[in-house]
Amino acid sequence: MHYVSTRGTAPKLTFEDAILTGLARDGGLYVPAEVPRISHGDIAALAGLSYEETAFRVMRPFIGESFSDEDLAGIIVRAYAGFDHAARAPLVQLQPNHFLMELFHGPTLAFKDVAMQLIGQLFQTVLHRRGERVTITGATSGDTGAAAMEAFRGLDAVDVFILYPHGRVSGVQRRQMTTVSEPNTHALALTGTFDDCQARLKDMFNDFAFRDDVRLAGVNSINWARILAQVVYYFTAAVSLGAPHRAVSFTVPTGNFGDIFAGSIAKRMGLPIEKLVVATNQNDILHRVLSTGDYVTQGVIPSISPSMDIQVSSNFERALFDVYDREGPAVAQLMDALKEGGEVRISQGAHGRLREIFTSGRVSEAETLAMIVRARAEFSEILCPHSAIGVEVAQAHLGTTPMITLATAHPAKFPDAVEAAIGVRPPLPARMANLFQQPERVTRVENDLAALQGIIRGKVSV
Numbered sequence: 001m002h003y004v005s006t007r008g009t010a011p012k013l014t015f016e017d018a019i020l021t022g023l024a025r026d027g028g029l030y031v032p033a034e035v036p037r038i039s040h041g042d043i044a045a046l047a048g049l050s051y052e053e054t055a056f057r058v059m060r061p062f063i064g065e066s067f068s069d070e071d072l073a074g075i076i077v078r079a080y081a082g083f084d085h086a087a088r089a090p091l092v093q094l095q096p097n098h099f100l101m102e103l104f105h106g107p108t109l110a111f112k113d114v115a116m117q118l119i120g121q122l123f124q125t126v127l128h129r130r131g132e133r134v135t136i137t138g139a140t141s142g143d144t145g146a147a148a149m150e151a152f153r154g155l156d157a158v159d160v161f162i163l164y165p166h167g168r169v170s171g172v173q174r175r176q177m178t179t180v181s182e183p184n185t186h187a188l189a190l191t192g193t194f195d196d197c198q199a200r201l202k203d204m205f206n207d208f209a210f211r212d213d214v215r216l217a218g219v220n221s222i223n224w225a226r227i228l229a230q231v232v233y234y235f236t237a238a239v240s241l242g243a244p245h246r247a248v249s250f251t252v253p254t255g256n257f258g259d260i261f262a263g264s265i266a267k268r269m270g271l272p273i274e275k276l277v278v279a280t281n282q283n284d285i286l287h288r289v290l291s292t293g294d295y296v297t298q299g300v301i302p303s304i305s306p307s308m309d310i311q312v313s314s315n316f317e318r319a320l321f322d323v324y325d326r327e328g329p330a331v332a333q334l335m336d337a338l339k340e341g342g343e344v345r346i347s348q349g350a351h352g353r354l355r356e357i358f359t360s361g362r363v364s365e366a367e368t369l370a371m372i373v374r375a376r377a378e379f380s381e382i383l384c385p386h387s388a389i390g391v392e393v394a395q396a397h398l399g400t401t402p403m404i405t406l407a408t409a410h411p412a413k414f415p416d417a418v419e420a421a422i423g424v425r426p427p428l429p430a431r432m433a434n435l436f437q438q439p440e441r442v443t444r445v446e447n448d449l450a451a452l453q454g455i456i457r458g459k460v461s462v
């Protein structure tokens with residue numbers, strides 16, 4: 001199994017090298033050279049298996065020789081041991097034919113843990129085998145950073161630097177990053193937006209001298225292992241509702257397009273998925289491009305669902321690569337034009353193919369709050385604002401096919417928004433009840449590449 005860049009000129013890599021590399025050297029993202037198929041019979045055989053066993057069977061064909069069966073099985077078991085629900089990603093029913101998949105049972109209460117815990121174990125295993133160290137860097141709108149710090153804390157083969165937009169993450173999100181005490185973890189508060197964080201991260205990866213010097217590795221959703229880990233729960237959910245004999249649909253609260261893209265991989269593997277519905281907040285670039293074919297960036301308007309406050313979705317490039325017939329140069333041209341002019345038009349053919357796979361909806365702030373109220377009254381569920389956006393968009397797509405909406409975070413992670421809607425502050429689970437009593441450790445940094453690189457060079461141990 002080999003991985004190729006969406007921009008067509010970076011070298012082909014094995015799974016192991018693709019995950020250690022993160023962003024390809026031509027600026028693209030790694031994708032599998034081909035998506036393995038899983039037969040009807042093999043999907044049927046997943047019924048009744050544990051999450052871990054399903055994860056092994058779904059991920060195995062993507063991994064090739066990079067990890068032995070025994071290593072992979074151990075990695076998966078260690079990754080999910082800290083989840084507080086036996087099913088890992090349980091379903092609850094909201095309405096007739098509408099189910100919520102709870103992806104927030106990991107250590108930082110958001111679905112990012114599902115992928116990040118796996119990546120931590122993958123990295124540790126491969127770096128020990130090679131006798132190497134790396135510097136993990138990530139940009140976060142809140143949830144990725146906490147999940148990364150939690151996954152890598154104390155692992156001896158890595159230093160972790162997480163960039164987050166100063167003042168633009170929730171108190172719980174911030175504290176989940178700044179209270180991690182292990183000396184290999186560093187929270188960096190950047191003056192700017194999440195897009196600024198993401199842009200500086202890309203700049204660091206494109207500075208090859210720096211990148212090689214500190215042995216930079218990325219765990220943002222550009223990392224293929226993130227996507228792969230997320231493919232798994234599309235299978236567990238679909239199978240528990242009757243796949244492969246019955247098709248299902250998914251609605252996914254979307255920001256960087258990683259989670260929903262994982263759903264499209266599951267579909268291409270052969271899982272019977274009827275609709276993949278992209279749910280956005282008021283930062284609706286994905287809803288606009290899927291509706292019209294015009295990919296037009298606008299400024300980010302901070303919302304009550306901050307983990308979806310993005311201007312450009314990195315993983316959308318992976319979807320574009322597929323609908324542009326996997327022609328790297330065409331994707332490179334498109335992305336360059338977007339970077340320069342802030343907008344591009346997707347070709348009619350490519351737009352048509354996108355619409356065969358994805359549909360979309362956009363939810364305003366008022367509608368988000370209203371859905372939190374309704375879900376409590378009618379479904380007896382307290383939703384985080386991101387999940388509420390999913391449930392709201394799903395309403396327009398309910399029918400005879402079971403709909404599964406992804407609940408991407410625990411409501412206690414966004415207590416202000418939930419309290420504004422229903423007047424109740426959802427409590428943190430007992431295992432993290434002392435979060436607000438712990439000391440914080442954070443470094444402020446300007447939105448400036450050189451300043452950022454200086455801080456990282458000063459702290460790394462490679």
Ligand SMILES: *Cc1c(COP(=O)(O)O)cnc(C)c1O
Pocket residue numbers: 110111112143144221253254255256257258259260307308386408409
């Ligand atoms: C990251 C995140 C999202 C968006 O997921 P993408 O993979 O970036 O589309 C949605 N909700 C929550 C709570 C998140 O943390």
